[in-house]
Each structure stands twice: as structure tokens, then as C-alpha cells.
Amino acid sequence: MSDPVTARPEHPRSGRANRPRPPAPRPTVRATAQAVIRPLLITAGLVSAYYLVPLNNRGAGATSALLVCGLLGVGLVFAWEVWAIMRSPYPRLRAVEALAATLVLFLMLFAGTYYVLDSTTPGSFSEPLTRTDALYFTLTTFSTVGYGDITARSQAARLVTMLQMSTGLLLAGFALRVLTGAIETGLQRKRSAQPGPPDGTDDAGSGRSSGSEQEVQP
Template sequence: MESSHHRERATARNTLWRWLTQAVAAAVLVTAYFLLPIDDLGPRRPTLSWTLFGLTLALIATLLIQQIGHVLLDHPHARPGLVIPLLMSLSILVFATAYQALAQHPGELIGLDTRLDALYFTLVTLATIGYGDITPHGQAARLVAILQILYTFIFLTAAATALSHQLRTVLLRRRTDHHPEP
């Protein structure tokens, strides 16, 4: 009985540690988004901007697919509860950075003036709310909005599904461990 109690406490500590790690990592990502000197991206360096945008999204998608595979194959060393939310957050920040860079070109994104505006627009687009206060008028901004919608539909939805599957599996295991069938 005592070993069961120790296991439960260890599990609780691990869960708390994971949440704390995620919170710190998310805070670091958001802080970096607001502080990194990305103002040179956009219309002044279009080739570099589009290359970084494409490569970064491809890398995040690859890592997400790897984590999704770990969940589906029940890989013993998988940490999707830690990695997937960070990759999802990073993809959101990449799109926000792209919108911020595009907004430097007059007429591309109407109503987007700051990095907070860009993050807000990214989340509004992700949630498919569309308040209409920020609108993509230029072709490049519309292309990035389309890419964000497709990226969300394919990768972020699959990642959220994998997290849900992982959570369900963990809860079923805990339930079975606490209430073994006779």
C-alpha cells in the first residue's frame, strides 16, 4: 500500500514538473517573440523571410509528425504532453512573426501595427473567429492566412488529437492500476 502511495506522489510531482516546464518554456517563447530583432524581416528581405518561414514551419511539422507517431505507436520514451504543446505554441509564434513582417509593407494587413496585433490576429485566425478588425488585403498576407488555416487543419489538429489520445491512454492505465479487474 505504501509503494502505491509513493508512486502516486511521484506521478503528481512529475505532472507538476511537466506543467512548470511547459509554463516556463512558453514564457520564454513568448518573451523571445516580443524581444527578438525581427524587424529586418519582411519587405526589406523577402527571400530570407520566406525561406525562414518555410523552413521553420517544415521543421515544426516534422517534429509534430514525429511526436504524433510516438503517441500512436505508444513509444516508451515519448513525451508528447511536453513537446507537442511547445511545438504548437512555436508554430503560432512563427505565423505571428510572418504577419508582423508582412504588416511592414503598406496595405498588406490593415489594422496590424504591433507584435501584439500580429499575435492576436494569429489566434483569431486559428480560432476561426474573424472579428474583422485586422484584415489581410495583400496577396502575400492572404497566402499566409491560407497557409495558417491549412497548417492548423493538418498539423495542429493532428497534434491535438494525439494529445487527447495520450491523455485518454494515461487515464485508462491509471484507472486500471487503481481498480484492477477481478
């Protein structure tokens, strides 16, 4: 009479799915310094260009072309920055530079548009705008703190202001979600690129364990 087959616990095969993901590499001091210095240089460069580039004596068509081409440029810069975040070894630090470049370019674009609009069509605002006044009005509109001494009066100025409000909300909402997704993609890419223990070791070990547990029944 043969002995009854006794149930033996099954040992799960250890595979790639059960391995803990390696942590993302920590940024070096140099990378951290670059993440701080680059946004400052980008901001200084864009603000300097805003004050130095000649914007006077532009027609209405040039104002519209400036706004449309500028918004397309902001979109292209943002798309390139998202691609750079996903390819960067330090996605979080790269996202800081991306946000600074996109946001400052967006603000300088509308400040230049307001300044050109006021110089082309006097009376578009409650008072004549200097470049600093146009930048002040842009920041006031973007931060939604309300208007005080400078307000939009003409229909064209109000249309541009509403366009800035809507695109600013889009930038604050949709763009931040895209940047967050790009950071996660970049971190996953770095984790998958890190070397780990070979698969053959686990498979062979589990094969030997399962082979040793088998018994020949009479």
C-alpha cells in the same frame, strides 16, 4: 469387456494471452509537477523570444525563408515529441508538453511572419501591426472566431493566412490522432516491460493437471 471411455472436461492451458495486462504506472507527484511547469516554461520562453528577437528590415525572401524553415522546424519538433512520448514512462503527461511546445511554436511562427510581412510590405493589413497585433491576428485566425479590426489586404498576406488556416486544421486533426497513437504505444510498451509471473509455472501446472487426468484403459 472394457469400460467405455468417459469424456472428461478439458482444462484450458493458462498462458500469457489469458493473463490480464498490468495497469500502467501512476505518475508521481514530481512527474505531474514537471508536466505542468514545463509547458509553462516553454510557452514563456517562446513568447519572450518572439518579442525579443529582431525581426525588422527583412526582405520578402527572408520572410519566405522564415516561414518555410519555421514550418520544417515545427514538423521536426513534433516528430521528436512523438518519439519522446513513446519512450516516456508517463506518455500522457509527455503529450501535454508535446502539444504545448508544438502549438506555441506554430503560433509564434505565424505571428512573426505577419509582423515581418507588414514591415516589409506596408499596407498588407488593414492597419500597421505591432508584435502584439500580429499575435492577436494569429490567434484570431487559429481560433476561427472571425475578423474584426484587423484583416489581410494584400495577396501575400492572404496567402499566408490561408496557409495558417490549412496547417492549423491539419495540426488540430492529424496531429492529435498521432499524439493519441503515440500515447497508446507508450502505454503498451510500459505494460510489456513490467515483470509478470514466469511462463514455466503455468505450463508446468497445466502439464501436471493433464497428466493426472490420464487413465490407462484395459
